[in-house]
Amino acid sequence: MVATLMLSGCGGAMSDFGAGVGAAATAPLDDLNLRRQQIPTVLLQAEANPYDLRNLNQCTTIGAEVARLNEALGPDTDEPPAPDGSTLGERAGDAASKAALDAIRDATTDFIPGRSWIRRLTGAEQHSRHVxxxxxxxxxxxxxxxxxxxxxxxxxxxxxxxFRPRGGSRR
Known part of the structure; x- marks a missing residue:
């Protein structure tokens, strides 16, 4: 009842929760290697050559490459957290929905006997390490x-x- 009240006040969070339920319930598909997480191209390029400086001779091109990486990875640790304007009740609702999704994911993956062996045999573990x-x-x-x-x-x-550039930044 309390969780229902908390979640009902979250508006858009309910659709996020619904999507999360689907992902949590189908988590065994990852274990069986029937569904794979796609690796963004920018991360594959970084994996191939993390120190590549080709075509990065201007601040704008470096910034654009950092932006591509931010899109794939999320914000860097030097970035301040974005003010989301959420209320305490909304944050509590988010925490409750995360806990519920974790419980669903655990329940759907725990029924697989020998899960770690299945992940190794199907290649899911190797793909997870690659990601x-x-x-x-x-x-x-x-x-x-x-x-x-x-x-x-x-x-x-x-x-x-x-960082604050000395005497104005170069572009």
């Missing part, structure tokens, strides 16, 4: 590019958010 390696390479590339941007006196996003 994590691509994410790590993308983070490394983003940090590298922001360092290059600082060295070239670029303004954010081509440099960390806290």
């Amino acid at each position: 994590q390696a691509a994410i790590q390479a993308g983070r490394m590339r983003r940090a590298f590019l922001k360092g290059i941007g600082m060295n070239r006196n670029c303004a954010p996003p081509a440099a960390p958010a806290w």
Whole structure:
């Protein structure tokens, strides 16, 4: 009853919760390697060559590459959290829906006997490791590019958010 009241006040969060239920309920498809998480091209490129500087000779092109990585990875740790304007009740509702989704995901994956072996045999574990390696390479590339941007006196996003260029930024 309380969870229902909390979730009913969330407006758009209910549609997010509904989508999350579908994803949580179909989590075994990932374990059986019947559904794969797509790796964004920018992360595959970062994995292949994280220190590539081709065509990145201007602050604007470095910033554009950082923006592509931000789109794939989410905001960097130097970025301040976006003010979402949510109320305490909405944040509590979000926490409740996350807990419910975690419970659904656990229930749907726990019924698979020998889950870790199945993930290994189907290749799902290897794909999961590849996804994590691509994410790590993308983070490394983003940090590298922001360092290059600082060295070239670029303004954010081509440099960390806290960096202030000396005497005006180069573009």
